[in-house]
Amino acid sequence: MRGLILSLLFVSIFQGVFSQTVKILFDATKAETSGNADWVIDADLHNIGWYPTAVVGNGNDSNGQNIPTPAQSGITAATAESFWNGGISNWGVDCVKQGYHVETLPASGQITYGSTSNVYDLSNYTVYVVDEPNIKFTAAEKTSLMNFVMNGGGLFMVADHTISDRNNDGFDSPDIWNDFITNNGVLNNGVGFTFDLVDISQTSTSINAVASDSIIHGPMGNVTQVLWAGGTTMTLHPTQNASVKGVIYKTGTSSGNNNVLCAYAKVGQGKIGAIGDSSPTDDGTGDPNDILYNGYTQDASGNHRRLIMNMTIWLASHATPSVPVSNFTSSNSTICAGQNVTFTNSSTGATSYSWTFAGGTPATSTATNPTITYLTPGNYNVTLVATNASGSTTHNSTVQVNDCSSGITELKVNVVVVQPNPFADVCSLIISESFIGKQFTIEDQSGKLFIQGVFTSVNPSIDFSSQTSGEYYLRIDGMERVTKLLKH
């Protein structure tokens, strides 16, 4: 039984460190279901009106729910897109078939990055999909979204044709994405492309990609054509981001910076993929109140599913980080029994830490900079294992714990020990508890007062760094003996 428990524990730790589940969040806060759009992976209720923001209970657009039902654990390779009810349910089901976990950011959700109070915080997700936003991101949302990407997130940007303002607030998806790209407060004009304000409908076979391209020749198969049904194009700006690539172009353009239908780029530690039409994501079934078309598996001879999933898989995959370097310093390598040592972590590239302190209390820690108490004299090893997805490295050090009471145990009261003495800048005192609350003074050889104070602990430190070298004299109220302190 114990063997089983230990092996289960090992498996859970191993998975926790090395195989984090890819989590994909589909946005539903930006009127993605307004009008004849239904860009949610699942909605059980069709009770939202966008006027221009969500009003629940006064409308018949889809109310995308956080966790789709039935549960995604029931999806197998044979599961149909109608398992869920949404205009992009096929995209969601295909993600689960890849082993991903999918969720929706519901209309009431907040877009944040690094907020511990928001359960939908983007730091909890690998990829964020925003399929044809129809409400502008706030300044704080744009900053959060770009910070998510800069710190390793994947963003899938889907736009539609110009003049496609479905909720009548004055902004359509090309405007909204360009506002994010040019004015996010973190990396303005840094993604390497902007959306054009055009409206095109055509089948294009103008593919421009090397044989190893992850999007055109990806794991779902090759992409050979697309059908834009009222979509837009993009202009590339490689001087703003040299990694940007255009892989599908409008008919008549085969390469270059203009008339791009599909582009992608690495941005900071993360990735952005973009297409200029939402119609390829539409699987033709969803809100019964909407008119939907199957662009996902039917148009362009089924190429759209391969395009969208190849992009999603690329966004969800991260380059393997290099193995971390483990290192730390300690506040003191030689102490008296009963004293503390603070260890300051200087490791690089790690996502978690595991400390072991022989002879210390506590004996282990996963904190970044732990403080440890040593109660028993001896020489002890300190070990730090720094870990990330690529592996671990270990750094060792030692702590010498002295028995500072030896030789003076007979003087159980009225003891003052100075460590070290002489000293350079800082000395530590070890005093009897009977001195707590007593006033003390330290004077130099000329009798000039340096410090006057009251003892509040049995091992105070005194900083002499502002003082000149020489002898100093510690006097404690009620104690006749004067203690000599010698600064180098």
Ligand SMILES: [Ca+2]
């Ligand atoms: Ca709708």
Ligand SMILES: [Ca+2]
């Ligand atoms: Ca709008």
Ligand SMILES: [Ca+2]
């Ligand atoms: Ca369209």
Ligand SMILES: [Ca+2]
């Ligand atoms: Ca559907």
